[in-house]
Amino acid sequence: MAHQPFDPYYAYQQQDERSHINTLFVSGLPDDVKAREIHNLFRRRPGFDSCQLKYTGRANQARCCVCYFFQSSIGDGSIARFKFSYVISFLRGDHQGVKFDPQAGSVLHIELARSNSRRKRKPGSGAYVVIDKRSKGEADVQGSSSDDGDSDPDEPSGSGGSHGDLATTKSSEIKFGSDSAVSAEQHERGPDGGPCSTLFIANLGPNCTEDELRQTFSVYAGFNMVKMRSRGGMPVAFADFDEVEQATKVMEQLQGSMLSSSDRGGMHIEYARSKMRKH
DNA sequence: AGCACA
Secondary structure, eight states: OOOOOOOHHHHHHHHOTTTTOOEEEEEEEOTTOOHHHHHHHHTTSTTEEEEEEEEEEETTEEEEEEEEOOOOSSSOHHHHHHHHHHHHHHHHHHHTTOEEETTTTEEOEEEEOSSOOOOOOOTTSOSEEEEEOSSSSOOOOOSOTTSOTTOOTTSOOOTTOHHHHHHTOSOSSOOOOGGGOOOGGGGTTOSSOOOOSEEEEEOOOTTOOHHHHHHHHTTSTTEEEEEEEOTTSSOEEEEEESSHHHHHHHHHHHTTOOOTTOSSSSOEEEEOSSOOOOO
């Protein structure tokens, strides 16, 4: 155990603190999106199990959890996780930043979910689930009438763990065919970029200023500095923190939140690909 | 729909 030869699975396992996550979190959806649309968007992806659409009722933001369940024929879950990282790359390549509705201009944002959906989908039940909190606090569930409609998709899966969910998946082997032919070499960098103490902020409005960002981010512990880059197009920004944990908290706190300058929905925040250089 | 600074 002292030294491991290079092994991408091992590297991925070491790098990813959320290796048990098999759920994608999709945001940037217009509030009139239909679960059917989401389902059609992802259903053909290998390993796809089900999806859940939640209308938050806040600021025209629908959000969606798309679940992928992988089961490794080798037994070691790292293979499944490695495959899952492929899928994330795929979806990002195919969908990330795509204007879901050219009229409304909603921009898709796909990332690894913070936690798995607790929902267990029984075979034969609906392919998707809708939770609508727009009008009343009451959940409107369809697609699986006997389902536990109130379980929160953002909460970690319970004591049974995700393997219990995996067990309900019929296919014992995921085939990566024409729909997802990717070579392993393309994925040296990890599933979604590893955690970083610098945050990358996108989906800012054209009138956003560095000062506005500073006021927003500087109240959080560990804040170092913020830098904005415009590069001709829409501005993006980097916010640096001392520790990864601090950056993580800020990302969770501010994900999707609006600035006064925002004109295209809330901020999209990810870990930056590299730490901001020190001055 | 986007990841720079050295």
